[in-house]
Each structure stands twice: as C-alpha cells, then as structure tokens.
Amino acid sequence: MGVAGVVIALYVTERFGFRASCLAGYLTQCLCSFGSALAVQLPITPHDAFAVLLLSQAVSAVGVALFQNNITRLSGEWFPTNERDAAVTAASLAGVAGTTFISLLAPAVASRTMSVDGLFVWQVPAWITITVVAWVYVKEEPPQPPSAAAAVQRRARRLSRRAGNQDEQSVWLLFGSLRSLLSHGNYMVLLLSSSFVIQMVYTLVIIMGPMLQPCGISPAVTGVALASFSISSAVSPLLYVFSIMMLDKGSSPDYVYHQRVWTIAAAVGLAGVILVHRQGETASLAIGAWCLLGLLSGVLGNAGLTLEHSAEMTFPLPPNASITLLTIGGNAISFIQVVIATHMISQPSAATCTMLTSPLTWFVVVNAGIGLLLLAALKPEYNRAKTEAMDAVAGKQTAVYGAL
Amino acid sequence: METEASQLLSKAPPLGVEQAGIALEAVSITPVRFLQLVIYSAAIFMSVLNYSVMIPIYSYGLDRFDVSLQALNSLANVRTAATIPGAHGFRAHVRC
Numbered sequence: 001m002g003v004a005g006v007v008i009a010l011y012v013t014e015r016f017g018f019r020a021s022c023l024a025g026y027l028t029q030c031l032c033s034f035g036s037a038l039a040v041q042l043p044i045t046p047h048d049a050f051a052v053l054l055l056s057q058a059v060s061a062v063g064v065a066l067f068q069n070n071i072t073r074l075s076g077e078w079f080p081t082n083e084r085d086a087a088v089t090a091a092s093l094a095g096v097a098g099t100t101f102i103s104l105l106a107p108a109v110a111s112r113t114m115s116v117d118g119l120f121v122w123q124v125p126a127w128i129t130i131t132v133v134a135w136v137y138v139k140e141e142p143p144q145p146p147s148a149a150a151a152v153q154r155r156a157r158r159l160s161r162r163a164g165n166q167d168e169q170s171v172w173l174l175f176g177s178l179r180s181l182l183s184h185g186n187y188m189v190l191l192l193s194s195s196f197v198i199q200m201v202y203t204l205v206i207i208m209g210p211m212l213q214p215c216g217i218s219p220a221v222t223g224v225a226l227a228s229f230s231i232s233s234a235v236s237p238l239l240y241v242f243s244i245m246m247l248d249k250g251s252s253p254d255y256v257y258h259q260r261v262w263t264i265a266a267a268v269g270l271a272g273v274i275l276v277h278r279q280g281e282t283a284s285l286a287i288g289a290w291c292l293l294g295l296l297s298g299v300l301g302n303a304g305l306t307l308e309h310s311a312e313m314t315f316p317l318p319p320n321a322s323i324t325l326l327t328i329g330g331n332a333i334s335f336i337q338v339v340i341a342t343h344m345i346s347q348p349s350a351a352t353c354t355m356l357t358s359p360l361t362w363f364v365v366v367n368a369g370i371g372l373l374l375l376a377a378l379k380p381e382y383n384r385a386k387t388e389a390m391d392a393v394a395g396k397q398t399a400v401y402g403a404l
Numbered sequence: 405m406e407t408e409a410s411q412l413l414s415k416a417p418p419l420g421v422e423q424a425g426i427a428l429e430a431v432s433i434t435p436v437r438f439l440q441l442v443i444y445s446a447a448i449f450m451s452v453l454n455y456s457v458m459i460p461i462y463s464y465g466l467d468r469f470d471v472s473l474q475a476l477n478s479l480a481n482v483r484t485a486a487t488i489p490g491a492h493g494f495r496a497h498v499r500c
Contacts, residue, residue, distance in 0.1 A: 026447060032454065057458060064451045067444065074444055078437045087441055094445035098452030119457045126450055134443050142437065 003331060005065035006324045007174070012066060013320050014173045018073055019140045021066045026131040028063020032056045033123035040117040069327070072311040072319035075304065076153065080146040081252050081388060085244055088304025089237045096234040096302055149384040152316055177321035180314075186381050187314055187322065189374050190259070190306065191329045196371035197266050198300040199334040200364055201293065203341045204273060205229065210345050211277070211360075212286060215353040221283040228291035233298030240299040252385035255309035256378055262299040263375050267368040269296035274361050279353050315384035337367065 013021040035056030039049045075087040145151035160173065181187055204211070205226070212222050240262070244253045269292055276289045299305055310326055311319035344350065344360040 022444070022447070029447070029451060029454070036454075057454075060451070060454060067447055068451065071444075071448075074440060078440050090441060091445045091448055094448040095452040098449040099456045101449075101453060123450065123454060130443065130447050130450060134447070137436075137439055138443055139436065139440070146437075 003328050005062040006069055006327045008062065009065035009069040010177070010318075010321055010324045011171070011174045013070060013073065014318060017140050018070055018077065019138050021070060022138060023131070023134055025063050025066030025068075026127065026134055028059050028066065030124070030127045030131055032060035032063070033120070033127045035059065036120040037117075037124050040120050065327070069320045069323050072304070072307050072323060075308070076147075076150055076311060076319050077141050078146060081149075081385075082245075085253060085304050085308050086241050088307055089241050089302070092302045092304060093234060093237060096230070100230065100234070148388045148390075149315060152387055153318070156316060173318070173321075177317050178325060180317060181322060181325045184314060186379050187310060187325075189377050189379075190310055190313065191326055192333075193263060193371045193374035193378060194259070194300055194306045195326075195330045195333045196367050196374070197263050197270070198297060198306075199330055199337055200270060200367040200371075201266060201297045201301065202334060203337040204270070204293075204364070206338055207341050207345050208290075211350070212281075214351045215277065215279065215281045215286075217281065217283060217286050221286060224283075225287045225290040228287050229294035232291045232294035233302055234294075236295050236298030237303035240303045240305060252312065252382060252388065253308075254380070255305070255312055255382070256380045258299075258305055259309055259378060260375055262296075262305060263371060266293075266297035266300050267372055269293035270364055270368050274364055277353070281353070312384045313381040315387065337363075 009021060009025070012024060016024075033056075036053055039052040039056065042049065042052070044052075071088055071091050072084075074091070075084040079087045141154060145154050208226060209219070209222055212225070213219075217225075240258070244258065247254070273289045273293050276285045306326065307319075307323060310322035314322045340363060341360060344358070344363060347359070349358050350360065
C-alpha cells in the first residue's frame with residue numbers, strides 16, 4: 001500500500017500541486033480516522049470491526065504519502081538554502097514525537113483501565129482540525145522563491161504546465177523522473193548505501209525482543225533499551241543540524257561528508273549492539289549499546305540528511321521524485337532484511353545467545369559492509385548548490401532569496 | 405519531451421532579483437513559511453501516532469479487540485520504557 005501510495009503521490013503532486021496533494025492526503029487521514037472510530041463504536045462483530053479498521057488503515061497507508069512525500073518539496077519551496085535541512089529535520093522529528101506521545105499515552109490509558117477506543121476516536125477531531133487549518137492557510141508556494149534553485153524548479157513547472165496536456169505531462173514526469181533516477185548511478189549508490197545500513201538498524205529494532213530474550217534480558221529492560229534508542233535517535237538530528245550550522249556556515253552542506261560520517265557512525269552502532277550481545281550480557285550494557293545505536297543512527301533515520309542529499313544531487317528533478325524511489329528501495333530492502341532476520345532469530349542457534357557466531361551476526365555485518373562499500377563510491381554531486389552559486393556569480397542577489 | 409524540458413532548464417537565465425521590488429513585501433511571509441512547517445509537522449505527528457496505535461493491533465491480529473494489556477504493554481515496550489503495572493484486566497471495548 002505504501003509503495004502504491006508514493007507513486008500515486010508523485011503523480012498527484014506534479015499534476016495538481018503541493019497544496020492539493022497535501023489536502024488530499026489530510027482528507028484520506030480524516031476518512032481513516034472516521035473509519036477507525038466507527039470500527040470501535042459500531043455495534044458489529046469484532047470480525048467486521050477488524051475489517052473496517054483494516055480498510056481504514058489501507059486508505060491511510062495510500063494517502064499518507066500524499067503529504068509525507070512532499071517533505072523536501074516543502075523545504076525547497078519555502079525555505080532558503082541554509083534552513084532547508086533544519087526544516088526537513090523538524091518535520092521528521094514530529095514523527096518521533098508522535099511515537100513518543102502514543103507510547104506515553106498508551107500506558108496511561110491502560111492504567112486507568114480505560115477503553116482503547118479513545119485512541120481512535122479522538123483522532124477524528126484532530127484530523128478535521130488539521131485539514132480545515134491547512135485548507136485555510138496552506139499555500140502552493142511563496143510569492144517569491146526562497147532560493148535560486150526553487151526559482152528554477154518553479155519556472156520548470158510553469159513551463160511544463162504551458163506545454164500541453166496536463167495528464168500527459170504529469171505521467172511523463174512521473175515515469176520520466178523515476179527512469180532518470182534509476183539511471184542516476186550516484187543517486188542509486190546513495191539509496192543503497194543508506195538503506196542497507198539504516199534498514200538494518202530498524203530490522204534489529206523489530207526483532208529486539210526475541211533477540212535479547214535468550215540472553216536473559218527481561219521485557220522491562222528491553223523496553224528501557226528501546227526507549228533509550230528512541231530518545232537518543234531523536235537527539236542526534238539536533239546534533240546534525242548544529243554541525244551543519246557550524247561546519248557549513250549557512251551555505252549548502254557538504255552532504256557527502258555528512259553522509260559518510262553518519263553512515264559509518266550507524267555501522268559502528270550496529271557493531272556495538274552485536275558485540276555486547278552474548279551470554280552474560282548485563283542490562284546496563286544492553287541499554288547502553290542500544291542508546292548508542294540510536295545516537296549514531298538517528299541522523300540517517302530521522303534527519304533530512306539523505307532526503308536533502310538526494311534532492312541536491314538529482315536537481316532539477318522534483319525533490320519528491322527522489323523521495324519516492326528512496327521509499328520504494330528502502331521498503332524493499334527492509335522487507336527482505338526483516339524476513340531473513342526473523343527466520344534467523346527463530347533458529348535454535350539464536351536461542352543460545354551466541355551472537356558472535358550466529359548467522360544473524362554475519363547478516364548484520366554483510367549488510368553494514370555492503371552499505372559502507374557503496375558509501376566509498378559516493379561522489380559529491382551538488383547540482384542545486386551549483387545552480388545557486390551560478391546565480392550568485394551572475395551578480396544576482398541570492399541573499400535576497402534568503403531573506404524571504 | 406524530456407530533451408525539451410532539459411533545454412528549457414539549461415537555458416533558463418540565472419534568476420535574480422528582477423522582482424526585488426516585492427522582496428521587502430515578501431519578508432512578511434516568514435511567519436507564513438513557519439506556519440506551513442507547523443501544519444505539515446502536525447500532520448506528520450498525527451499520521452505516525454495513528455500508525456503507532458495500530459502496532460499492537462497488527463501484532464495481535466483478530467484477537468486484538470480482546471487485547472489488552474499485553475498488547476498495550478507491547479506497544480509501550482516497543483516505543484518506550486513504559487510498563488503498565490497493575491493494568492491487568494484492561495480490555496479494549498468493542499461493542500458487539
């Protein structure tokens with residue numbers, strides 16, 4: 001559903017624009033929340049209620065990409081060069097806040113022995129509010145582009161709109177963009193290197209419980225370890241934003257440098273979790289290793305680094321196109337990793353907690369190794385920054401864009 | 405068509421401040437820009453929250469309308485350190 005959603009989202013955004021795409025996405029979430037609330041409120045059998053709930057979530061899964069896919073479109077269209085990464089990171093961290101919030105809410109609901117119905121029902125007014133506010137305040141684009149790159153893409157869109165049949169143009173753009181991205185070697189290197197490493201991190205998170213259990217780690221400690229992972233993975237994007245402010249001094253970041261540093265960091269975090277995972281693993285060691293993994297991998301997972309980097313190197317292609325392929329590729333790699341890791345963790349060898357010699361250890365090493373090897377092949381390709389530099393050299397005042 | 409578009413892009417003159425006259429006016433859009441991000445972030449927050457609520461339900465399948473504390477505990481364990489002491493007996497209520 002998610003993969004179908006990102007492709008549909010790319011078409012809708014190019015055909016009808018950023019505002020329409022976001023509004024359509026918010027409307028699908030209204031429908032989903034309404035359906036989910038009905039599922040728990042209607043006097044129907046649990047079986048039927050479950051069917052209604054799943055149908056609602058399917059609508060949500062397709063519709064969510066209509067706005068989630070536009071994160072770099074929003075940053076590029078509305079924010080000047082030196083604020084784009086911070087904007088993407090801020091929006092990404094809203095997702096982390098969402099998981100944290102529900103994690104805190106769920107025990108509170110449970111401890112009062114309340115119904116879980118409320119967790120669904122209250123989403124209806126929340127989504128209606130977001131949709132109405134967005135309808136009133138969300139705009140397609142600012143009066144002036146905030147950067148030269150945004151101006152180029154705006155002009156390309158306008159030329160495209162004037163060029164003929166809109167449906168045809170949008171379909172061409174959809175498949176043309178994806179085809180261009182698939183043949184863009186450097187972009188594919190970026191996609192694969194970041195996905196192999198970061199999806200491996202999330203795969204370990206998914207199998208964390210059964211992975212730690214044979215080592216004598218209790219569910220409560222597992223919970224603490226996951227909490228420490230989540231919190232530290234939310235902290236590291238702030239370090240990333242701070243580092244680009246310090247290192248890049250307001251210019252477009254040296255994305256390859258940051259990509260290398262943080263991908264290697266994530267691989268080190270993976271190694272840490274594997275190394276401490278053995279018989280006699282203590283609770284504090286497990287918690288520390290997962291906390292460190294969150295800190296070292298959080299930028300790849302939660303910050304705008306890979307998203308903005310891909311938008312940078314694939315310029316002037318629409319930035320949401322590069323996200324579309326990143327999502328499809330990342331999901332495919334994640335699916336394969338989870339299937340294989342889940343199989344490995346169910347093997348008798350995993351029950352002995354001898355991770356250093358278990359197949360899962362080698363699986364992690366191979367995935368991280370592939371990611372790092374590909375990373376070495378990643379070349380600097382800053383097409384967007386080049387356009388903005390040319391604009392500045394031409395005597396134009398890029399600073400004016402920044403002031404917008 | 406691709407070539408045509410590429411040419412248009414490559415021939416596009418550097419974009420400068422021919423519209424600089426409205427630049428000052430545009431300064432006032434900064435709060436608008438911030439508002440776009442806030443609305444967008446709120447939507448991301450809510451969508452992830454919806455997904456998180458579904459985690460125990462997907463985990464427990466059809467039985468999840470009977471879920472309980474195990475399910476919510478699972479959610480809590482997956483997402484935070486929170487545990488649910490004394491929450492035995494919690495049940496999701498589905499009117500059926």
